[in-house]
Amino acid sequence: MCALLTIATSGCKQITEQVQKIKDKIAAARQRVRPGQPAQPAPATPQPVPPKDIAATPPEAPKKPARQAPAVPLPARDVPYESPDTGTIAPDMSERDVYSLWGPPIAVRRQGDMTFLYYRNGCEFTCGTEDVVFLQNGKVVDAVLRWPGHGYSGQSSSPFATPPHGPARPGGDTLTVKSSSTP
Known part of the structure; x- marks a missing residue:
């Protein structure tokens, strides 16, 4: 039982600080809604005291930016291709x-x-x-x-000498279906 009581009360200071911060935020929000009432100033929190031996502590390493995947280069023109695998x-x-x-x-x-x-x-x-x-x-x-x-060596469905059929269409290919109108 004593261990449970010790664990439960060891974080009391931290909990009360968090509760106070939440109450301050709520008060600030209420102040925005009702501008006629002055907001109560937040109690001053003590600043941490820097260590006395500042020269002995190493400087912090600069933070590295998040790694990003490189952009895939899209070819704007043909690139010559050579390969020994023929x-x-x-x-x-x-x-x-x-x-x-x-x-x-x-x-x-x-x-x-x-x-x-x-x-x-x-x-x-x-x-x-x-x-x-x-x-x-x-x-x-x-x-x-x-x-x-x-x-x-077989018969290709698209031989090299076969040019594309017709001029390029700006809207792409379109399909037109004509109904048979035989009476």
Whole structure:
């Protein structure tokens, strides 16, 4: 019982100081609402006395600013791409076979049974995409390639010589559906 009483009363001074601060804040808030009454001055709290041997205490280290993640640089133009990893992939090659020829991709996306491997090509900005290898059930089924060091022996769905269809539209592509009006 004595231990409980000692613990309960050891923080009394701190508690009374906190209660007094809260009461002062409430009084200040009431003063703002009723400006006719003067606010009671807060009791002076004793300032801590600095140690006598000031020279012996080391100076405080300056506070460091919070660490922030660096901004990801967005390319405003194409950056030339050179790589020793060149070669030609073929349909039905495995993902591991593609990695052994071209190295690890810059990104891998998986959707259901499809896998998309993205590789640098030096014209990401002007071409609008990286080189992409399409795998279905772990086997190569297509590739869209622009870098001369990457080859595909199958029939690509987007051969290099195929230009974009039509001029660029400022509002993007729009879909117009015409209903059949046969009487």
